[in-house]
Amino acid sequence: MSEFKRIAPEQAHALRAQGAVVVDIRDPQTYALNHIAGSTHLDNHSVSEFIRNADLDAPTVVVCYHGNSSQSAAAYLISQGFSDVYSMDGGFELWRTTYPSETAQGTHE
Structure with missing residues (x-):
């Protein structure tokens, strides 16, 4: 089984430019206030549908507030x-x- 990789914003920016999927796991209200353009909000209610519809081989970048919670979410996606x-x-x-x-800003991209 592979493991997720920790990357800097500059690497995430480059991956995003190449078409990587960016998922934001912060709370919905905070996401609506401001988020990475083109990102998708994921929470406990939407993650199952996201996984069902996702290309499992597509590069996926997980973002949270400060880079801690995203590690657990990234490990979950790997699993x-x-x-x-x-x-x-x-x-x-x-x-x-x-x-x-x-x-x-807003709830949809």
Whole structure:
């Protein structure tokens, strides 16, 4: 079984530019206020459907607040059959200071 990889926002940015799926596991209200443009919000209610519909081999970057919770979520996705999963160190907080113009508001992208 493979393991997820921890990456910096710069690496996540490059993967995103190449079409990687970015999933945000922060709470829905915080996600609606600001998130990585093009990301998908995941929570306990939506994760099963996401897994059912996902390309398990597509690069997937997991983002949380500061890069801690995303590690558990990335490990969970690996356990569900995903093969190319990344946890972004520093979380959304570091992303928004690194790429402030590449964030969005609202609940849907």
